Amino acid sequence: MRRRPGIAGLQGAAAARDQFRLLGENVAKIRTDLMKEQLATFRSQLEDFALKHKNDIRKNPAFRSQFHEMCAKVGVDPLASNKGFWAELLGIGDFYYELGVQIVEICLGTRPHNGGLINLQELCTLLRHKRKTSREAVSEDDCLRAISKLKVLGSGFEVISVGKKKLVRSVPTELNKDHNEIIELAQGQGYVTVDEVERRLSWTSGRAIDTLETLLDEGFAMIDDGHRDGKRRYWFPCVSSISSTVVTDA
Amino acid sequence: MQKLGDFKLPPFFNYPPYFTLQPVRETREKQIQLWKELILDYCRTQKIFVIGLEEEFPLFSNTVIERSLTHEARQAFLSALVSEGRAEWLDKVRRKCLILWHRIQDWADIIVNFVKDNGLEDSVMTVEELRSGTESRGTELQGLDRTILLRALKLLEHKGKLAIFKGTSADDEGVKFSI
Numbered sequence: 001m002r003r004r005p006g007i008a009g010l011q012g013a014a015a016a017r018d019q020f021r022l023l024g025e026n027v028a029k030i031r032t033d034l035m036k037e038q039l040a041t042f043r044s045q046l047e048d049f050a051l052k053h054k055n056d057i058r059k060n061p062a063f064r065s066q067f068h069e070m071c072a073k074v075g076v077d078p079l080a081s082n083k084g085f086w087a088e089l090l091g092i093g094d095f096y097y098e099l100g101v102q103i104v105e106i107c108l109g110t111r112p113h114n115g116g117l118i119n120l121q122e123l124c125t126l127l128r129h130k131r132k133t134s135r136e137a138v139s140e141d142d143c144l145r146a147i148s149k150l151k152v153l154g155s156g157f158e159v160i161s162v163g164k165k166k167l168v169r170s171v172p173t174e175l176n177k178d179h180n181e182i183i184e185l186a187q188g189q190g191y192v193t194v195d196e197v198e199r200r201l202s203w204t205s206g207r208a209i210d211t212l213e214t215l216l217d218e219g220f221a222m223i224d225d226g227h228r229d230g231k232r233r234y235w236f237p238c239v240s241s242i243s244s245t246v247v248t249d250a
Numbered sequence: 251m252q253k254l255g256d257f258k259l260p261p262f263f264n265y266p267p268y269f270t271l272q273p274v275r276e277t278r279e280k281q282i283q284l285w286k287e288l289i290l291d292y293c294r295t296q297k298i299f300v301i302g303l304e305e306e307f308p309l310f311s312n313t314v315i316e317r318s319l320t321h322e323a324r325q326a327f328l329s330a331l332v333s334e335g336r337a338e339w340l341d342k343v344r345r346k347c348l349i350l351w352h353r354i355q356d357w358a359d360i361i362v363n364f365v366k367d368n369g370l371e372d373s374v375m376t377v378e379e380l381r382s383g384t385e386s387r388g389t390e391l392q393g394l395d396r397t398i399l400l401r402a403l404k405l406l407e408h409k410g411k412l413a414i415f416k417g418t419s420a421d422d423e424g425v426k427f428s429i
Contacts, residue, residue: 112280191266219277222267226317235267 046076058095061139068145099138099146102130107157107170115219116171117183117238120144120159123168140166163187167238173218178211183220183236190240191224191233254308257295260288263309269317271326285327290336294351299395300340301328301347340397348397352390357402360390362411365427377403377414377423 056063106126110118124140131138147168150157156172163184169175175183181201186192197208212234215221224233253259262268262284272278292298292309301307303324311318319327328347331337335353340346352360361380365371368385380386381394391399403425406412413426 112276115277216274219274222272222277222281223270224267224317225270226266228316233266235265237265240265 042074046071046074059137061137061142065139065141068141096142096146096149099127099142100150102127103143103146103168104150104157104170106130107168111170112219114237115221116169116173117175117220118168118170119238120166120168143168162239165239171218178207179215179220182211182215183239186234186236187239191235193231193233195231254292255296257292260284263288263312264315266315266317269312269315269319269323271320271323282327282330286331286334286336289327289331289349290351293349297393299349299398301349303328303345303347348395350398354398354401354405357394357398358405361402361406362429364389364391365429370427371429372427374424374426376417377425380425 050057050067053063053067057067058064103123106123107116107118110126120140120143124138124143127138127143144159144166147157147159156169158169160167160169160175160180162180165187167183182192182197185197185200192212194205194208194212197203197212198205201208203211212221215236216223216234220238221234221236224235227233268281268284272281289301289309293301303321310324325344328337328339328344331349332339332347336350338348338350340348350357364380364386370385375383377396377399381391381396381399386392400423403412403414407414411427411429413428415424415426417424
């Protein structure tokens with residue numbers, strides 16, 4: 001005959017549940033404590049690391065880029081706030097804000113020449129030129145980081161990839177796929193002709209001329225009628241290397 | 251860096267589209283600005299006072315990139331200088347242009363300073379002496395274009411700082427200073 005559930009059995013089960021709960025809470029607490037401790041250790045280790053390599057982080061662009069990568073992997077953004085311990089520790093926030101301001105200056109200064117579209121490489125060269133006196137070296141990675149911080153201003157600073165090159169756009173003009181294709185084509189020689197666009201991209205002449213005219217109107221291109229073959233060339237200061245020297249002296 | 255004699259050419263001089271007058275306003279303004287500066291700089295360092303539009307002029311063509319300025323472009327750049335008072339057309343058809351890297355007023359000031367520096371406040375000099383005499387050697391007045399010199403002198407005469415009087419031939423116009 002089966003025993004029916006009695007009061008003692010119920011009490012026993014309740015007690016066991018309590019015991020389990022207690023144990024569970026204890027285990028959870030121990031685990032949180034452990035986690036907290038680990039986090040604290042991690043943070044102090046990261047701080048130690050940052051302190052120890054402070055100079056490397058400041059001066060060596062390659063090292064800085066790796067440090068950023070490491071931080072990103074563990075979910076720490078050293079640039080998130082200028083008031084955090086990173087800023088106090090490294091002054092790294094100020095570094096990027098300074099770069100940001102200088103990048104804006106360069107983009108504005110070269111706008112009459114390139115229409116607000118500048119090659120990332122060229123931007124870096126100009127930036128280094130401008131910062132000649134500062135001791136810290138600047139890499140393209142630094143430029144990209146500084147530009148990404150400029151986005152909060154909502155002024156339409158953006159890095160676009162055209163072919164193999166990265167271009168920095170500082171005007172609100174959106175470039176569509178057709179524009180991009182032409183700029184990519186121009187990377188070869190620094191210029192394109194209508195014929196070339198029709199042939200290489202298999203476009204109709206109307207489409208080629210329209211797109212080129214838009215780029216011209218936006219100030220991204222300049223015409224050149226001086227070649228002896230008599231064909232009009234459309235030059236793109238944002239992709240031809242000579243422009244980098246033009247603007248520094250202008 | 252490409253050079254013309256001892257003159258350093260700016261990088262834009264090697265960028266072909268700068269030799270074609272740009273159709274878009276903002277781009278053209280920038281282009282004209284660069285050319286104006288180049289023309290003034292070059293004339294100042296090379297002591298060139300007159301540019302003939304139809305004549306050979308080192309800045310008007312670049313053999314390295316095989317480009318040269320059209321007549322229209324030359325006229326546009328020089329007209330821009332004229333509108334700023336840094337140049338003047340010497341004829342109605344705009345073939346010759348006087349380049350004033352110092353404005354007439356500034357040339358007049360240079361003459362006044364020259365006169366003061368040499369203690370010539372109430373002396374008499376010929377116009378030719380002013381631009382080729384021993385006193386002017388090594389100063390900016392040496393080799394100054396006669397047209398510009400006369401314009402500056404007339405301006406000073408107008409202000410009562412000197413009197414110009416005719417000699418027997420065109421070459422020996424005299425100047426009596428009263429500064």
